[in-house]
Amino acid sequence: MQAPTTDQAFAGSIPQVYDACMVPLLFAPYADDLAQRVAQRVAQRQPSRLLEIAAGTGAVTRRLASTLLPSVQIVATDLSQPMLDQAAAIGTARPVEWQQADAMQLPFPDGAFDMVVCQFGVMFLPDKAAAFAEVRRVLGPGGVFLFNVWDRIEHNEFAATVSDALAALYPGDPPQFMQQVPHGYFDTEAIRQDLHRGGFDRAPEIVTVDACSHADSPALAALAFCQGTPMRMQIEARDAAGLTGATNVAARALASRFGADAIDGKMRAYVVAVER
Template sequence: MSRLGKLDHGRLLEIAAGTGVVTRALARTLPLSVEIVATDLNQPMLDLAASRLTGRPVEWRQADANSLPFDADVFDAVLCQFGVMFFPDKARAFREAFRVLKPGGRLLFNVWTDIMENEFTHVVTEAVAGFFPDDPPRFFAQVPHGYHDSSEIREALNAAGFERIDMERVKRHSRAESARAAAIGLCQGTPLRNQIEERDPGRLDEATEAAAAALSKRFDDSRIEGQMCALVVEAWRPIGTLAANFDRA
């Protein structure tokens, strides 16, 4: 939240809010003079997020990041926490963020870096791949960790109209109660499960146990801790630009 700096009034748009983890942090941190609009493509997610937030008004809107239902020049900041990787047309989503921002407004988002720098997902991906050598499931490498090239991101933001672009690599640690708990979460609680079952529905438990064994070998089998790394991106819409001249198509 500290990256929002001196945002003490105006409107903030959150894209891909999910169950509202970041929304709740925004509600706790930002003054009431900042209006928060939280959006997600999935209405049940928004319903859950709204049920968990009390004590502060937030506008909840179902919205597609590629076609935002807002007028131009209406937000002081646009925020997206680990959602950009899932947008089907990232260039269009950046153009939409540019359109709805006021001149001088800021887009702030983060993406995971290369899977090699994120230990839990890397270990699990390699362990599960051993079961399907001819067609390994690569959900984590292809999607959550598949959009991290800083040059590609900068080029897309420049093409959308953003000029000042700052990027920072941030490393933290992920923790789990045990190797098996982490394996179950990653293998059975994410789209990796779908990819495993598409290849052989009878091997989900077996693949999960293999992932647990690989994590246990890499870390202690008790409470485990592994590195994770993200790229934090801030991009500003230049003052003086006109959304009226901006091609939304």
């Protein structure tokens, strides 16, 4: 079976479930962290144009729009137009330019931006070094590329629990989306090598950021993972009528490990900053 492209994978009802469930569950703490790091660098460098790639439904974009001065123009892009439509529908504190764009072929001239930001998006790029070369191309001299990636799945408790539950449900062909994509690019040495191959000659700064994932119930967390990510398509490919059942299996696994009411789990990610 041919894997869906990224723009196909984040279509249908996934953008709405993603923003309502996944963003508060996983992305909000790291969006705050990334926006604060951007603001610190903006205070030092006073950039005029910032590009966000793989903006999704705008979790980081909204924080940047609230944090940065209006003099900093924000251009937020994503390969998936439905995700951008959801982001634009939610809105931002000040105008943001939303534009559909492929990070592998950015539709911007050389040196067009002072900073490029990406929240949990580089894992989806098919050729990391080539994508990093594109980022370097659109950065001006002294510009900064700031992004984050998840650590291995074992250090992210909700994701690991859901993946284990689905592996038990489909032992002959377990869905591997979480392990292979979101949690598949955690080797910091590989990241350094890909940045170097992409033309970044300066050594990147890589820091570990631990956070807490919170859900009001195991059912909401299970809904986020099973129906708010492309894992939904993997479940439906194995059992066209099995999405609700798989979501319930994941919810029971989360409840068994973390409790039946509001739950909290550990998360870990890396934040990478590199100068052009």
